[in-house]
Amino acid sequence: MISLQHVSARAGRFELTDVSFDVPQGTYGIVIGPAGAGKTTLLETIAGVARATAGRILLGGEDMTAEPPERRRLGIVYQHAYLFPHLTVRQNVEYGAATGDDVDDVSARFGVDALAGRSVESLSGGERQLVAIARALARRPEVLLLDEPFSALDPRTRNVVRRVLRTVYYERRFTVLQVTHDFSEAGLLGDVAIMLDRGRVVQQGDPAEVFRKPASAYIADFLGAENVFAGTAQPIRSEAPDWVAGHADDFAQYAVAFTTGALTFYALGDVVPGPTHAVIRAEEISLSAEPATSSVQNQFRGTIIEIVPAGALSRVTVDVSGTPIVAAVTARSVRELGLRAGAEVVAGFKATAVHLC
Amino acid sequence: MTAVRRSVGTIVVALIASLFLLFIVAPVVGLVSSGGARGLATLASDRELLASLWLTIATATIATVLGMLGGTPIAYLLARRTFRGRAVVAALMDLPLVIPHPVAGIALLLVLGRASPIGAALYQAGLRVAGSSTGIVCAMLFVSAPLYVSAAREAFARVDARYESVARTLGDDAWRAFRRVTLPLSARGLTAAAVVMWARAISEFGAIVILTYNPKVVSVLSYDRFTSYGMSEALPVAAVLVLFALVPLAALRALRAGEPVVSS
Amino acid sequence: MLGILADTLLVYVAASLTRPIQPVLEAFSARTGIVVQRESGASLEHVRKITELHRIPDLLLLADVEVFPQLLVPKYSTWYAEFARNRMVVAYTKRSKHANEINRDNWTEVLRRGDVEVGRTDPDLAPVGYRTLIMLKLAERFYKKPGLAKSLISAASERNIRPNAAELAALLAAGELDYIYDYQSVAESNGFSYIALPDEINLGDARRAREYSTASVRVRGPTRGSETEFKGEPILYGLSVPREAPHPDAAARFLAYLTSPEVINQLRAAHVDMLDHPVVVGTGAPAELR
Numbered sequence: 011m012i013s014l015q016h017v018s019a020r021a022g023r024f025e026l027t028d029v030s031f032d033v034p035q036g037t038y039g040i041v042i043g044p045a046g047a048g049k050t051t052l053l054e055t056i057a058g059v060a061r062a063t064a065g066r067i068l069l070g071g072e073d074m075t076a077e078p079p080e081r082r083r084l085g086i087v088y089q090h091a092y093l094f095p096h097l098t099v100r101q102n103v104e105y106g107a108a109t110g111d112d113v114d115d116v117s118a119r120f121g122v123d124a125l126a127g128r129s130v131e132s133l134s135g136g137e138r139q140l141v142a143i144a145r146a147l148a149r150r151p152e153v154l155l156l157d158e159p160f161s162a163l164d165p166r167t168r169n170v171v172r173r174v175l176r177t178v179y180y181e182r183r184f185t186v187l188q189v190t191h192d193f194s195e196a197g198l199l200g201d202v203a204i205m206l207d208r209g210r211v212v213q214q215g216d217p218a219e220v221f222r223k224p225a226s227a228y229i230a231d232f233l234g235a236e237n238v239f240a241g242t243a244q245p246i247r248s249e250a251p252d253w254v255a256g257h258a259d260d261f262a263q264y265a266v267a268f269t270t271g272a273l274t275f276y277a278l279g280d281v282v283p284g285p286t287h288a289v290i291r292a293e294e295i296s297l298s299a300e301p302a303t304s305s306v307q308n309q310f311r312g313t314i315i316e317i318v319p320a321g322a323l324s325r326v327t328v329d330v331s332g333t334p335i336v337a338a339v340t341a342r343s344v345r346e347l348g349l350r351a352g353a354e355v356v357a358g359f360k361a362t363a364v365h366l367c
Numbered sequence: 368m369t370a371v372r373r374s375v376g377t378i379v380v381a382l383i384a385s386l387f388l389l390f391i392v393a394p395v396v397g398l399v400s401s402g403g404a405r406g407l408a409t410l411a412s413d414r415e416l417l418a419s420l421w422l423t424i425a426t427a428t429i430a431t432v433l434g435m436l437g438g439t440p441i442a443y444l445l446a447r448r449t450f451r452g453r454a455v456v457a458a459l460m461d462l463p464l465v466i467p468h469p470v471a472g473i474a475l476l477l478v479l480g481r482a483s484p485i486g487a488a489l490y491q492a493g494l495r496v497a498g499s500s501t502g503i504v505c506a507m508l509f510v511s512a513p514l515y516v517s518a519a520r521e522a523f524a525r526v527d528a529r530y531e532s533v534a535r536t537l538g539d540d541a542w543r544a545f546r547r548v549t550l551p552l553s554a555r556g557l558t559a560a561a562v563v564m565w566a567r568a569i570s571e572f573g574a575i576v577i578l579t580y581n582p583k584v585v586s587v588l589s590y591d592r593f594t595s596y597g598m599s600e601a602l603p604v605a606a607v608l609v610l611f612a613l614v615p616l617a618a619l620r621a622l623r624a625g626e627p628v629v630s631s
Numbered sequence: 632m633l634g635i636l637a638d639t640l641l642v643y644v645a646a647s648l649t650r651p652i653q654p655v656l657e658a659f660s661a662r663t664g665i666v667v668q669r670e671s672g673a674s675l676e677h678v679r680k681i682t683e684l685h686r687i688p689d690l691l692l693l694a695d696v697e698v699f700p701q702l703l704v705p706k707y708s709t710w711y712a713e714f715a716r717n718r719m720v721v722a723y724t725k726r727s728k729h730a731n732e733i734n735r736d737n738w739t740e741v742l743r744r745g746d747v748e749v750g751r752t753d754p755d756l757a758p759v760g761y762r763t764l765i766m767l768k769l770a771e772r773f774y775k776k777p778g779l780a781k782s783l784i785s786a787a788s789e790r791n792i793r794p795n796a797a798e799l800a801a802l803l804a805a806g807e808l809d810y811i812y813d814y815q816s817v818a819e820s821n822g823f824s825y826i827a828l829p830d831e832i833n834l835g836d837a838r839r840a841r842e843y844s845t846a847s848v849r850v851r852g853p854t855r856g857s858e859t860e861f862k863g864e865p866i867l868y869g870l871s872v873p874r875e876a877p878h879p880d881a882a883a884r885f886l887a888y889l890t891s892p893e894v895i896n897q898l899r900a901a902h903v904d905m906l907d908h909p910v911v912v913g914t915g916a917p918a919e920l921r
Contacts, residue, residue, distance in 0.1 A: 059532040079535035086536045092529050096551045104536025105547075149537060425765025482726065483749070497807050557745030577798075578754070581789040591794075592855075594676050595755055597683045600855050 011035040011185055012153055017055060017065030024051040025209040033202050036183040042190055042218065043206035049189040050088075052206065053155045055189065057086050070152050084153035085146030089162055093130040097142055100126035107148035119178055120144040136167035142173060147182075154179075154356065156188040176282055213246070228334060236336040237290040238324070240344035241270030243281045243366055267367060272331040275308040277364035286366055291326060294363035297338035298356050309336070309358040314351050317344065330358045388583050401607050407606055416588065416604060419610075423584040426500055427568035429468045430507035432562050434515045439557070442519035443545070468573025475505055475578060502578035515564035522556025523549065525631060554559035566615040570608070585611075640881040641668045643677040645694035647717075647759065647813070650820045652692065659888050665881050673795040678702050681710035683810035687875045689882040694796070694814070695758030697861065699912075702853070703871070705878075710913030711871040712920055714889075715816075716904040718835025718866060719759075719766045720825040722818035727809035730824070737771065738826050739779060743786050750791040750799050750808040755851040757798045758866075762834055763812040764886075765863040768846040769832040783885065787812070814866070821904030837865045853890040857913030869888055869907070872917065877918075887919035 012033040018027045026048050033039035043049050052059040056067060059081035067075045072100065074082050099122060099361040104113040117123040120140045125133065139159055147155060151327050160168045188200070213220055219236045246267045264278045270289045277288060293357060296302075301309045312330035323338045326349060335357050339349070349355065394623040410416065444450075445457055463471060480486045486496055496502045528547055534544035550557075572586040584589060585608055593601035640659075660667045669678075674693045674822070675726055680686045684745055691708075691806070693866040699711035721738055723730055733741045742749050751829035755775030764784065771779040791808060793799045800821050802808045815835070818825040830836045834843055852859040870884045888894060895905045 013551075024488060054532065057536050078540065079532070080540050082536070084536060086533065088529060092527070092533050094530060094534075099542075103535070106539070145537070190507050298594070346457055405728055475803055476807065480805055480807045497802070519885070575793075578792070578795060580798075581792050593683070593755070594673070594679050594794075595856055596853065597679060 012187055013068040015066045018061050019055040019060050019062045021060040024048045026051055027209045029206050029211050031211055031214050033185055033187055035185055036198035038185040039202040040200040041204045041206050045191055047206045048209040049206055052158050053157050053189055058082050061323045063337045064161055083151050087142050087146050087159045091142035093138055093141055095130050095171035096143040099128050102141055102146050103145045106127045113148050116148045120174055136163050139171055151187045153270040157249040164319055220272040238291045239288045241268055243268050243286045243359055244283050271333045273333050277366050278361050281366050289365040290359055290363050291337045292338035295359045297337050297339055301356050307361040309356055311356055313352050314355055396610055409591045411489050419583050419585050419588045422582055425624025426503040427507055427565050430504045431565045433508055434512040435561055436513050438516040442516045442534055443523050446520045446523035458514050459512045461513050463509050469577055471510055471575035472506055475509055503575055506574040506578050507571055510571050510574050511567035514567050515560045518560030518563055519557050522553040526552045555622050559619055562615045562618050639666045641688040642690045643688045644669055644692045645674055645917050646671050646795040647817045648692055651898055651903045655894055659738050659885055674698050681707055683803055687711045687873050689876040689878045690872055692870045694868055696867040699869055706762050708871045708873045709915040710840050711869045712911045713867040714906055714909040715868040717814045717816050718833040720815045720818050722813050722823040723810045724823055726806050735826055736885040740779055743782055748808045749787040750811045751787045751904050752796055752799055753792050757795050761848050761861050761907040764848045765846050766832050766834055773831050836868045840865055883917040883919050
């Protein structure tokens with residue numbers, strides 16, 4: 011586990027002030043914040059590479075504040091792999107490992123065993139990140155720190171790397187703290203979300219809560235999404251509903267059924283089946299009196315709970331089988347559709363609007 | 368219109384570059400061609416010159432090794448750590464470069480001479496500084512170490528500190544991370560720095576001659592020959608010195624050719 | 632153009648003469664407005680500058696009058712003048728080992744002690760160097776101790792040799808050496824104590840010229856592999872204005888100043904043993920000197 015208690019630190023121009031949060035053992039923590047928030051400094055302070063000027067850092071229950079990095083039993087993966095250029099791939103992976111078996115095992119899991127004798131410069135970006143993660147995990151750390159590890163990768167590679175990492179994580183259940191400036195890049199919301207801005211923690215807690223009830227308008231803006239659902243994702247290749255038939259094959263490959271509470275909606279994504287989150291921006295939800303017959307794959311009847319005008323748009327919250335869905339609609343549409351609290355309405359959104367993470 | 372201006376600019380730059388190159392090369396070529404070759408032929412029989420060469424190479428090498436041992440930690444600290452007074456330390460390290468050479472020799476005499484506390488202790492222990500090869504090494508070390516430190520600092524700075532950070536998290540303590548990662552990655556740069564220091568040590572005159580006149584290093588010998596016999600006897604010595612300068616130059620070229628790029 | 636040339640005077644000065652002559656040069660410059668450029672060094676250095684580099688000065692003041700007939704006359708100069716005497720001494724400071732013990736009678740023994748650092752000038756480069764050797768040979772004869780010269784020379788070992796008298800004096804002042812063989816003028820102007828050596832050996836008495844000439848040394852000659860022999864002679868400083876001096880008028884004015892009673896007294900007070908009148912050898916010397 012990772013526990014920070016009133017930690018302050020400074021590294022060059024970046025500062026942390028009075029940072030406190032807990033990431034329970036074996037859970038996945040996400041640190042979100044804009045550029046310059048101090049996210050990398052946070053990771054480096056936890057790693058012991060940057061010195062904390064105040065507060066305590068506990069890892070696995072032990073006070074590690076005064077310990078040097080090599081004794082903290084953690085691994086770090088930066089945005090750029092930082093593979094040692096003078097060593098081969100295998101030498102990189104085995105750099106901190108205890109046994110050759112660990113190295114073989116982790117190399118196989120991440121698919122880098124075939125690259126063993128290659129030089130670092132001959133690798134592609136995605137290969138490098140895989141090697142970097144394998145290197146960190148070969149040592150069997152208790153904590154894994156990730157500094158936007160996928161942001162330098164192209165989307166396809168990103169998915170591959172993300173998926174492998176998540177699989178290994180589920181198996182080994184080390185504690186993860188991942189830093190990102192964009193939650194959609196993170197690929198998942200994890201178990202604990204920590205919002206960092208200008209070196210301070212501005213909000214923390216269950217990701218769904220943080221997203222649904224951003225502590226400030228700023229956070230809300232930054233996250234840019236009001237509809238966050240925790241649920242289960244299931245690929246539905248063979249049981250694809252009729253709207254998938256007739257589309258390109260890769261479309262079919264990514265069809266997913268996402269169930270939250272009593273609702274199931276269709277989404278597109280490359281997911282590991284199991285618990286995940288679905289995020290939908292309010293702007294992508296349309297309201298109508300009757301179900302539309304167009305390509306909107308998700309349509310639900312519900313009752314309006316409240317309407318909050320906000321400038322040119324109004325935020326309309328609709329109760330669909332017990333799950334609230336927020337739609338952003340123009341004031342004009344509100345008038346034209348005669349929307350008011352208690353009215354019945356159909357909320358619809360495309361499968362592509364459902365963001366799984 | 369701009370195309371014309373551009374080509375005029377190129378011509379001017381090329382002209383300046385050629386003139387400057389000529390300025391550097393002409394005296395050397397003139398030296399070697401005016402009897403330097405004849406002098407080289409007699410080199411093998413010139414015992415005094417051979418002994419002087421051997422002394423110069425040996426002392427310069429010892430000075431360079433000492434400079435690397437003492438200067439590498441300082442260069443590393445300057446490159447990696449921000450501490451209060453870092454700029455002062457860096458400036459102090461550069462001081463010997465701006466002191467006129469004879470003044471440097473006098474300064475060393477003040478600190479290491481028989482009449483000083485340190486010098487007296489050394490003298491008691493049987494280690495003479497002035498008038499010995501020890502004095503030569505001290506003078507060479509003093510004037511050329513700053514070159515090593517600033518070049519070595521550059522070499523370390525070119526290795527991203529994050530490599531060390533990663534190595535630390537992978538279980539290395541600070542020394543191991545330095546040895547297994549930073550050192551191999553900066554090795555070429557450090558070697559080039561040492562070569563520069565060596566070349567500077569070989570060519571020193573003013574500081575050395577204050578501390579140690581006998582035994583004579585090559586620079587002192589060439590001046591001595593000039594003073595005693597004139598130009599014609601000084602030329603072979605000078606030509607030999609020029610050839611010696613080619614050795615570090617060639618080494619530097621070989622090192623730079625294979626420099627790896629270490630950015631990520 | 633000529634007007635600008637007349638305003639400069641370039642002087643090459645023997646190292647041992649530098650300190651006493653500097654105030655004279657400065658006073659001359661202040662009086663006449665002529666800019667004086669002084670270069671100090673060993674006599675042979677100055678000769679090489681003239682013969683090899685063709686950097687001709689207006690005036691040469693050298694520690695050894697012998698250099699003129701040997702290397703400079705008649706090609707570079709048609710005359711020279713002896714203008715001051717000097718003698719060899721053994722100089723030391725109160726920091727020197729056994730300083731309170733040494734005297735005229737025991738100096739040869741003290742200088743051979745193992746814990747004493749003795750320095751001398753390079754005989755191949757500077758007159759004071761080979762004069763030291765000649766003096767030691769004379770001493771061997773005078774004290775009737777065979778082998779004395781050789782053992783005293785090896786006591787002043789190679790590593791304590793310096794290229795000129797001034798550098799040697801500097802090392803004594805710095806405490807690096809205990810005793811040096813040098814000119815009396817250098818010892819006095821640096822404030823050193825010194826042993827006044829007997830006139831029979833100190834090369835300072837003009838009447839003993841024949842005695843002195845019985846001792847001689849061989850040093851490196853003007854070309855490699857050659858040797859030159861120097862016989863003992865009274866130490867005389869010499870000066871000359873080279874043929875091709877760029878500002879001969881300024882040089883002549885300085886010579887008039889240098890030989891004025893006021894300056895002669897000033898230099899004597901600065902421990903330069905000036906002759907009452909310079910003794911000119913050769914032809915073409917300026918009228919101011921006669």
